[in-house]
Amino acid sequence: MRVLGIDPGSETLGWGVVEGTGTKYTLVDYGTVKSNTRDAFSKRLLNIYDAVADLMGTHSPDVLSVEDTFYAVNVGVALKLGQVRGIMLLLAEQRGLGIAEYAPRLVKQTVVGYGNAEKQQVQHMVKILLKMKELPTPHDAADALAIAICHFHHAGLQERIKRSQTRPK
Numbered sequence: 001m002r003v004l005g006i007d008p009g010s011e012t013l014g015w016g017v018v019e020g021t022g023t024k025y026t027l028v029d030y031g032t033v034k035s036n037t038r039d040a041f042s043k044r045l046l047n048i049y050d051a052v053a054d055l056m057g058t059h060s061p062d063v064l065s066v067e068d069t070f071y072a073v074n075v076g077v078a079l080k081l082g083q084v085r086g087i088m089l090l091l092a093e094q095r096g097l098g099i100a101e102y103a104p105r106l107v108k109q110t111v112v113g114y115g116n117a118e119k120q121q122v123q124h125m126v127k128i129l130l131k132m133k134e135l136p137t138p139h140d141a142a143d144a145l146a147i148a149i150c151h152f153h154h155a156g157l158q159e160r161i162k163r164s165q166t167r168p169k
Contacts, residue, residue, distance in 0.1 A: 002028065004061035005148030007140050008084040010044055011037055014140030015052065017059045018130070018148040025152050027130040028059060029098045030141045041080065049087050058093055064092035065151035067143070068101040100151050122146050
């Protein structure tokens with residue numbers, strides 16, 4: 001299974017591709033999509049759409065693993081992040097990918113063992129889990145890799161739940 005993890009952002013979107021099965025996985029690639037903050041928001045959304053569509057074409061993921069919405073103090077920021085998430089979900093649906101959404105606390109709990117972990121702790125654990133020589137930077141890309149790793153740890157459980165719900169009683 002190949003998973004594209006996305007840490008949504010309208011200025012910097014982190015992405016990471018991880019491949020494997022169960023809890024055995026390896027790094028494929030990672031990076032960020034940067035948008036010019038002086039551009040109209042609609043133009044930034046187009047930039048994000050095009051860049052992630054290219055990534056999907058290049059890396060052929062099976063699953064999109066994306067950070068779920070969270071409560072932001074600034075409503076405008078929350079709305080913009082929601083729109084970026086919407087584009088990611090649309091791209092995944094258009095390409096027939098599986099979609100998994102994980103709360104930020106669950107990602108940190110899964111990768112670090114503590115739901116309130118700091119960004120540096122996430123970076124260090126991603127480095128260890130993916131056997132990287134250097135810390136993944138920037139933190140947006142490290143977060144995206146953590147979201148992909150989180151999917152590997154929770155996908156089996158989701159499949160078992162799905163099968164049990166469709167099984168005749």
